[in-house]
Amino acid sequence: MGWWDELEASLTAKLDDFLRAHPDLAAEMEQDTLAEQETQTRQLLQQLQGETQTLEQKILATGEQIRLWHERLALAERAGRQDLIHAAKMRQGILMTQGNQYWAELTVAKKRIQQLQALLTQIQSKRQQVQPPTDSSSGYQTPDRVEKEFRNLELEREFEQLKRDMGRK
Template identity: 35%
Template sequence: MGLFEDLSTFLETRLDEFLRANPQLELMGLEDQLRGQERDAIALLGDLKRREQQLKDQILATAQDIQKWHERLNRAKAANRPDLVAMAEEREAALLRQGNQYWGQMQGVNAQIDQTRALQKQIHERRRELKAKMAQLEAERANQRASQHAAQATNAWETGWYQSPMAGAGYAPIDPVEESFQRWEMEQELEDLKRQVGR
């Protein structure tokens, strides 16, 4: 068991070192996490909206039942039926309690919807910031690579590594890219001449 713990610690340490050396990978991991969280927030928002609609439907149905029992209560009172009046009052009171419960639940769901929307917006904003940071980091790395290449080329130029063989004969030194293309173009011309001679 100790071996696995040691190996796990070693791998975590190496991973941390690797991520510190390659911060863009750590940012990509964070971006993946945020994308997952945003997806979860959107799914939760969908569930909450469905629950809100269910509660609205239940409140409407309960209100219609209350109205029906209220009319029955009034008819029972008009008919002087105290037995039916008592039953209608009891049913109307039960429906009012149920309606209040649904209303309270809907208020809670509405609060959750607001919180989830705010959270989703916050996550979306973080993702946007993270993408901007990743783009900035990539631009910095590209600039750094370009600077290193320029420094290497300048160094090679100054030390004479890329001087043309003609440089000693009073000619200006040729840059390495120019020299490569000239060599390639001469080889192409030679190949063309060989083909023409071979016909």
């Protein structure tokens, strides 16, 4: 194990000890982490929903093209034009393959959306479980709340000093 790994392990252990000693800060940190995860999950959901809409439009457009080439194939068959029959069948086959590919991508995207929605529900549930206690909705801070804020500030400074001290070793 190199010196960097030792330093990282030592800092991690110190942070873990610090957070165990101050569960209110641990809850705030976890709340912040969960809020960030929720934001990222929502953004990914929106992106996938946009991709789903785009794929649905491509499927509809491809279906319309397949219908058009089916009509052209029928026209070529009625006219007895073997060259156009072959070309229309080829084009129709290419469009069918493309449509199947879009359909497969849509299926995967919808499955991922379901997974992300389940993940979002889990994150929101966990956020409610680690919700730190809040004061009254009025803007007034009780003396206990002010005390807590100062304690947090002092603890943050102690933690920063500890990190600086660890960096010197």
